[in-house]
Amino acid sequence: MTIEITADESGDAEFAKTVEAIVDEPAAKMGHPFDPLPLQLKAVDAGGGLAGGLTAHTVQGWLFVRLLGVAENQRGNGIGRKLLARAEDHAREKGLVGVYLDTFEFQAPRFYQGLGYTECGRLPAHRGAPQRIWFAKTFDAA
Structure with a gap:
């Protein structure tokens, strides 16, 4: 059997959905469907401009924050x-275990630690690439 592997640089959303289905089907059969539910939060300033935003999705009982960004002129506010906090509220409302996310060493590790997140993994710095640090915050059962 001959298999050809090619790069698809088109960003084809249908292809991504098909691969997700290939991964999700056996997980669902084992009682652990992925069922990702998206969450997008916008922070808009008084003039209607985008001050920041957060994109996330649920996965296996957790909320994964993919991106959290604040416009440079709005930082520190x-x-x-x-x-x-709004993403965490959403996760609690949905009965999720907690929130996890990642950041690079030059970005915001102290920010997340200050909000109660605990480091749960790292990709080491290598050949000029900075460390990537994973954080998680679980919610109390109470």
Whole structure:
């Protein structure tokens, strides 16, 4: 059997959905469907401009924060903290275990630690690439 592997640089959403289905089908059969539910939060300033945003999705009982960004001229105003708090509220409302996310060593590890996130993994710095640090926050059962 001959298999050809090619790069698809088109960003074809249908292809991504097909691969997700290939991964999800056996997980669902084992009682652990992925069922990703998206979450997008916007922070808009008084003039209607985008001050920041958060994109996330649920996966296996957790909320995964894919991106959290605040416009440079808005940093230090608590927007990131408010976006993350709203995401945590959403996760609690959905009965999720907690939130996990990642950041690079030059970005915001202290920010997440200050909000109660615990480091749960690292990709080491290598050949000029910075460390990538994973954080998680679980919610109390109470």
